[in-house]
Amino acid sequence: MLKIGAGTGFAGDRIEPALALVENGNIDYLILEGLAERTIALSQQQKRMNPDLGFNEYLEERIRLLLPSLLSHNVRLITNMGAANPTAAARKIQEVAEEMELDCKVAAVIGDDVLSKLNPHVIVHETQKPVEEYTPLISANAYLGAEAILPALESGADIIVTGRVADPSLFLAPMIHHYQWDQTNYQLLGQGTLVGHLLECAGQVTGGYFADPLYKPVDHLDNLGFPIASVKEDGTAILTKLRGTGGVVNAMTVKEQLLYEVHDPTSYFTPDCVADFSTVIIEEVGPDTVKVQGATGRKRPDTLKVSLGYHAGYLGEGEISYAGSTATERGQLAADILEKRLGGMGDEVKIDLIGSTSLHHGEHEGFRPYEVRLRVASLCPSRKEAVRIGHEVEALYTNGPAGGGGVRKRVEEVIGVVSTFMDRSLITSHSELLEESSWQQSN
Known part of the structure; x- marks a missing residue:
């Protein structure tokens, strides 16, 4: 056997x-x-x-x-x-x-x-758009x-x-x-x-x-x-x-x-x-x-x-933590500040309170986390714009609200993945x- x-x-x-x-x-x-x-x-x-x-x-x-x-x-x-x-x-x-x-x-x-064999006019399965719209192709x-x-x-x-x-x-x-x-x-x-x-x-x-x-x-x-x-x-x-x-x-x-x-x-x-x-x-x-x-x-x-793998832009991220009895409120205030400061970047900015709203939209009734971590991310066309995300989060250290810590920021190239048939x-x-x-x- x-x-x-x-x-x-x-x-x-x-x-x-x-x-x-x-x-x-x-x-x-x-x-x-x-x-x-x-x-x-x-x-x-x-x-x-x-x-x-x-x-x-x-x-x-x-x-x-x-x-x-x-x-x-x-x-x-x-x-x-x-x-x-x-x-x-x-x-x-x-x-x-x-x-x-x-x-x-x-x-x-x-x-x-x-x-090298791919027809640029062939249709992408997920979007019904031609492959040539997903450039530059990487793989x-x-x-x-x-x-x-x-x-x-x-x-x-x-x-x-x-x-x-x-x-x-x-x-x-x-x-x-x-x-x-x-x-x-x-x-x-x-x-x-x-x-x-x-x-x-x-x-x-x-x-x-x-x-x-x-x-x-x-x-x-x-x-x-x-x-x-x-x-x-x-x-x-x-x-x-x-x-x-x-x-x-x-x-x-x-x-x-x-x-x-x-x-x-x-x-x-x-x-x-x-x-x-x-x-x-x-x-x-x-x-x-x-x-x-x-x-x-x-x-x-x-x-x-x-x-198909293609260059899809740059992901900019920033994170900061808040703890204590008012952690959620301070985290939300920080989110509001960033939403206004980054508003010119369009609808691509995603802001979550990890531990509260990142996986489930809206708080559960009666649930008040003692700590939250604010995460801000955006897919940007240029590395310069992506860098700005983490910079604005880091500025919250002294620009308020109180008690933020553990800032982390990063920028990485994003590889998008779609599929077609041959x-x-x-x-x-x-x-x-x-x-x-x-x-x-x-x-």
Whole structure:
């Protein structure tokens, strides 16, 4: 039976649970998912400044930790931590392997960067405006599917690094490869996509994002275990976690993750198929052990989603705190002052009292917080205008009201993210198996 472990659920996730999976999970594959829509646009910026960068900032650190155990336990790694530069990421992994005197075959999956192929007149999905209105464009990356990873798997690579690949596809690829599934058998692909979707956020399905101490208590989150899926040839899977780790795997955690980011459970579009999760059967078959089956699928879409990153301006922010019995009133007075001083900047200035009105508009009846933090933010067309936000907040120190403290201010470039679609026939992917290093050749 094929066993796949989910080692990370986002770019900055903890890595210790992944190491535990490799050393104690008896898994065949470890998947590190670490690429969000905005992440790859930021990575493209790094690549423009330095062609040897553009991959996940934690890649080297994580490879150094995992590589000896991956190789000694014969666990293959698939990760999208290549971000905007999978080739450079693969080279970095090879450098680490050579330094550690370890034999390691590394492959990079290329082809998701479609910026040069993008039609400027194509329509943006969210706004129905043409792409040319979102300039300057920083990135355009297509969501590749499992088929893009298969050649790298067939090459025998120990580590496969990709750029933008759909999250479930990272997990589906080893299922297709291991069981030699027919890629037009959409029922199998739908079931495999279900398994991938349940694993893609790692600790979410083992109780991390599920936990609420009053209504949904989860024990030992400080030692949260990450999930393992044991997948049969028919796509049926058993989800579990390592014994002795914190968290929980039950019908409720699985159902919450099943619906996560799924707008229509009957038509979940991926590059591999249109999955139907409406017929899924979730069954608890033991402690921290859940059986999932019953997903189906239909023919894959003729287009691929393309995530676009563009320069959207500069975010100016300023914060200051007030405490005591009149904290809310002084915070509101400060807000009123700033609203007048920054009024010429239009409707883009957002003013919140964190602890009172930032998440819920208006105070709850009878609730008077003893401390609030005023936050002012605005998306500005120029850095100069953005700097003004923090400057005006800082001036409240001596300009009133009384007792403000803990000022924080910052300015950052904002990367906007929108999406469009491209005919998959225009997108060509391929894998590059890096040549063995001189140290590997000599051994």
